[in-house]
Amino acid sequence: MTASPTEDELQAGFDATIGRNDRIEPRDWMPEGYRKTLVRQIAQHAHSEIIGMQPEGNWITRAPSLRRKAVLLAKVQDEAGHGLYLYSACETLGTSRGELTEKLIAGAQKYSSIFNYPTLSFADVGTIGWLVDGAAICNQVPLCRTSFGPYGRAMIRICKEESFHQRQGYELLMTMMRGTDAQRAMVQESVDRFWWPALMMFGPPDADSPNTAQSMAWGIKRNTNDDLRQRFVDMTVPQADALGVTLPDPDLRWNEERGAHDFGQPDWDEFLQVVKGNGPCNAQRLAHRRRAHEDGAWVREAAMAFARKSREQEASA
Amino acid sequence: MTENQGPRDEWPLYEVFVRGKRGLNHVHVGSLHAADDEMAVRHARDVYTRRNEGVSIWVVRADAITASSPDEKDPLFAPNGDKVYRHPTFYAIPANVPHM
Ligand SMILES: [Fe+2]
Ligand SMILES: [Fe+2]
Numbered sequence: 001m002t003a004s005p006t007e008d009e010l011q012a013g014f015d016a017t018i019g020r021n022d023r024i025e026p027r028d029w030m031p032e033g034y035r036k037t038l039v040r041q042i043a044q045h046a047h048s049e050i051i052g053m054q055p056e057g058n059w060i061t062r063a064p065s066l067r068r069k070a071v072l073l074a075k076v077q078d079e080a081g082h083g084l085y086l087y088s089a090c091e092t093l094g095t096s097r098g099e100l101t102e103k104l105i106a107g108a109q110k111y112s113s114i115f116n117y118p119t120l121s122f123a124d125v126g127t128i129g130w131l132v133d134g135a136a137i138c139n140q141v142p143l144c145r146t147s148f149g150p151y152g153r154a155m156i157r158i159c160k161e162e163s164f165h166q167r168q169g170y171e172l173l174m175t176m177m178r179g180t181d182a183q184r185a186m187v188q189e190s191v192d193r194f195w196w197p198a199l200m201m202f203g204p205p206d207a208d209s210p211n212t213a214q215s216m217a218w219g220i221k222r223n224t225n226d227d228l229r230q231r232f233v234d235m236t237v238p239q240a241d242a243l244g245v246t247l248p249d250p251d252l253r254w255n256e257e258r259g260a261h262d263f264g265q266p267d268w269d270e271f272l273q274v275v276k277g278n279g280p281c282n283a284q285r286l287a288h289r290r291r292a293h294e295d296g297a298w299v300r301e302a303a304m305a306f307a308r309k310s311r312e313q314e315a316s317a
Numbered sequence: 318m319t320e321n322q323g324p325r326d327e328w329p330l331y332e333v334f335v336r337g338k339r340g341l342n343h344v345h346v347g348s349l350h351a352a353d354d355e356m357a358v359r360h361a362r363d364v365y366t367r368r369n370e371g372v373s374i375w376v377v378r379a380d381a382i383t384a385s386s387p388d389e390k391d392p393l394f395a396p397n398g399d400k401v402y403r404h405p406t407f408y409a410i411p412a413n414v415p416h417m
Contacts, residue, residue: 027384077367084364088347091330097350098327154347161368303352304326310353 018219023149026092034218037211038148039095040109041220046086047104047111051285053079055119056128064122071168072125078165082158089150105290113271114197116279123176123183123190129169131191131198131236137162138232139202147219170239177244184244191240192248196266202229204268233261330379331357333364335371343375351376 005013010029017024024030053076060076063069087097103109114132119125140162143155176183203209203225215221223231233252240247251264273279328350334343346365351357357376366374410417 074367081364081367084349085347088349091348096327150347157346300328300352301326303356304328307353307356 018147021219023152024147025149033214034220035093037215037218037220038151039090039093041215042086042090042093042151043095043100043103044110044112046083046090046100047109048115049079049083049086050104051111051115051289052132054285054288055115055117055281056125058119059122059125062122063125068125068172075129075165075168078161082161085154085157086151089148089154092150101293105286105293107277107286110275112201113274113279114201115285116274116281117193117197118281120193121186121190123173123186124194126169126172126176126187127190127194129165129167130173130239131169131194132201133162133165133169134236134239135198135201135232137166138228138235142222142228145222151220170243173243173245187243188245191245195248196270199229199232199263199266200268200271200274202226202232204271205265208268230260233263237261328352331361331376332379332382333357333361334375334377335361335365336373337370338372343373348379354378 011031014024014028014030014034017028024034056072056079057076060069060072063072087100090100091097100109104111114135119128137159140155140159144152144159146152146155173187176187206212206224206226209225212221212224216224237247237252237254249264251262253262254260255262274282277283329352330348331351331354332348333346335346336343349357349360349364351360354376358374361374361376365371
């Protein structure tokens, strides 16, 4: 038996693992800041998947055909699964899912601002798949290589399923664009509403994102917010052309010199307002989640009572 | 094993292992909460195999697992480092010998 290592030796071991681009696993020693940053980021990510079920779930009962309903159900069920993969990753850091849920419904932890916007027409189901899941894919693909093992593995699982989400949305919009003038107008109106909030999903500009440098040094984040936003715009422009919709940004144009699109900035004051809880649907989303949690309490308790009773019966048999 | 995990009386945590197809080992895929073993299998089916990712599922309560040591790179595995003769590349075989 050797003497237990000092804090400096532990830190050096951790730094060496990160330096080798190796993964940190749950039972490794890690700096408290690393653990806290991960819990905050993974929890926020998990909550986004769970709250993200609501805007689309809104349309399940009113989907225009059985096919669209089945697809939408499967998609929303996937998002529940994504939330659970991520809660499971977060639990390896010593924070229980119940604790995280309570923090969410108390408003003490955040979720992505995008889900505080309403879904006013069925075209929004398509636009969300195309733009919102599209932006999520941009964010999530690099996270498959994040330095914390369980988080990266959850992201790999999630990314495998996201491509279905984006494609079903795009196909839905294509179908509507082949329809009547009124349907085409619905698609354009929906894209107009979701374009800027989708760009906000990458977070504030790098200059206003003080934690990015540390997160990148730790290998938690692999790209800056502005890098990912640029990548998303460049990917999306040709998709918009093929669809026949206009992205609502007068400053959007190809920059030959940069080999990338120039584009305008979202309204960052609006973003801050939504993050602070003042978006169009913040109160509704949290109230719904809280109600679901409280209304489900008796089911959780009954299942525990049933399990206890079955064990007792087995023991006495 | 304790009935209550934490003050909230949460359902216990289970670790989930899935056999992807015949001929492969069960592989750890993540965890979930369930009230009992049977429910854990059902939940594992819904959470981890929505797209035919598996032909067989094992679940085990997380608190029933014994692990080697607190650190993943642990002295238990250190002796393997000098047993390179366990690996096929330890043995030089002439290039003209086929199927090796
Ligand atoms: Fe998702
Ligand atoms: Fe998705």
